[in-house]
Amino acid sequence: MKAGVAHFPTTYSMPPSELGPALEDHGYESIWVAEHSHIPTSRESRWPGGDTLPQNYYDTHDPFVWLTALAGHTTDLLLGTGICLVVQRDPIHTAKQAASLDQLSGGRFQFGVGAGWNAEEMADHGTPFEGRFKLMRERVAAITEMWTADTPEYHGDRVDLPPMTINPKPLQDPHPPIHVGGSYPGGARRAVEWGNGWIPIPGRGEGTLAEQIAHLRSMAADAGRDPHSIEVSIYFAPADPATLVEYAEAGVDRVAFNLPSVAGDDAITTLAAGMAALTSAGLR
Numbered sequence: 001m002k003a004g005v006a007h008f009p010t011t012y013s014m015p016p017s018e019l020g021p022a023l024e025d026h027g028y029e030s031i032w033v034a035e036h037s038h039i040p041t042s043r044e045s046r047w048p049g050g051d052t053l054p055q056n057y058y059d060t061h062d063p064f065v066w067l068t069a070l071a072g073h074t075t076d077l078l079l080g081t082g083i084c085l086v087v088q089r090d091p092i093h094t095a096k097q098a099a100s101l102d103q104l105s106g107g108r109f110q111f112g113v114g115a116g117w118n119a120e121e122m123a124d125h126g127t128p129f130e131g132r133f134k135l136m137r138e139r140v141a142a143i144t145e146m147w148t149a150d151t152p153e154y155h156g157d158r159v160d161l162p163p164m165t166i167n168p169k170p171l172q173d174p175h176p177p178i179h180v181g182g183s184y185p186g187g188a189r190r191a192v193e194w195g196n197g198w199i200p201i202p203g204r205g206e207g208t209l210a211e212q213i214a215h216l217r218s219m220a221a222d223a224g225r226d227p228h229s230i231e232v233s234i235y236f237a238p239a240d241p242a243t244l245v246e247y248a249e250a251g252v253d254r255v256a257f258n259l260p261s262v263a264g265d266d267a268i269t270t271l272a273a274g275m276a277a278l279t280s281a282g283l284r
Contacts, residue, residue, distance in 0.1 A: 001247070001248055001254065001278065001284070002030065002233075002254035002255075003028055003030075003255060003256075003257070003275065003278055003284070004029060004030030004256040004257075005023065005256055005258070005274070006033075006034070006082050006236050007032070007033050007082075008056035008261050009033055009261070010059040010261045011059065011061075012059075013261045013263060013267070014262070014263040014267040015263070016070040018263075019031075019073075019267065020072075020073030022267070022271055023077055023271065024074055024075065026272065027275055028271070028274075028275075029077065029254075030077065030079075030080055030110065030254070030256070031067075031070070031078070031079060031080065032080040032082025032233075032235060032256050033061075033067060033080070033082055034083070035060065035062075035063045035083065036085070036118070037085070037088060037121065037125070038121065038124070039053065039118070039121065040118075040123075040124060043118060043121070044119075044120065045117060045118045045119045045120055047117070047118075048117055048201075055261075056260075056261040060261075063081045063084060064081075064098070068100075068105075071108065074108075076108075079108050079109050079110065080109070080110035080112050081112045082181075082199070083113055083179075083181040084113050085115075085116045085121075086114075086115075086136050086140060087116060087127050087136050088116065088127055089139070091143050091146070091159060092164075092166065094139075094143055095143040095146040096166060096168075098143070099147060099167075099169055102176050103170065103171050106171065107170070109172070110179060111177065111179065112179040113140055113179070113180060113181065114136070114180070114181035114182060114199075115132040115135075115136045115182070116132070133190070134158060135158045137194065138157065138158045138159040139159055141156065141159075141194070142161055144175055144178070146166050147176075148174050148175055152164060177197060177231070179191075179195060179198070179231065180198055180199065181199040182200075183200060183201040183205045184200055184201075184207070185205060185206070187201075188212060188216045188219065191216065192220050192225065196229070196231065197230055198216060198231070199232075199233050199234075199235060200212060200234065208250070209247070209250045209252075210249065213250050214251070232251060232252050232253050232254070233253065233255070233256060234252055234256065236256065236258040237255035237256060237258075238257075238277075239276070240277060241277050241278075241280040242281075244277060244278060244281040245281050245282075248281070248283055257274035257277075
């Protein structure tokens, strides 16, 4: 099973110069960093994780800037957004930032995307909460076009871009993998329709995780896709051997352990615990 970490990078987290080597030394293959541009003080949207929004949601760095810094201190580590809130971002700038990161990292960028949950945050970017999934689809499609076409253009209901020249292109061919965040069944359906991976939220949606993944594979086959070409990644996976075995049996391809926004020995202890749990589960 592939092993990564899910992380909110902040000023009080382990800096990239230390975290990058520590991740590779412990055997991790990827890191997935969160994004929130800001948190409005008028927020009424309920955080899906509970009643109190953790401080690191307020404090997280820009993911592309931080991952570029991390790229300079790593060699093989995959660098993922987990997730990029594309409904709050200009697609032209995002296409260029992502392609630049992929080039500068030697082709290691993973594009995790999602529509988000904070309606007030979206509103500050001029994005209505209703219809955000359609907007996400069109912006990702436009970004993909800008990555792959010599003279890209895109004409949708929500995104309309004239022919243009935009460089650099990503190093990966045809483009960095697109991992679609979202609970079952909508997230799974969108991953099959236009993604290379799915990031489910265990415990949400109908059925067990194993049933959800089986349905994902079935939908992929029905769509004429290789059922196993869509990677399934679990963010904030517990460092619990029994749970990891359940995930493996369900068909999970990657677990990303929660790396809190901490530094020093606290961060190193967390990294070691994740790999120890995988070893105990017989998955490493």
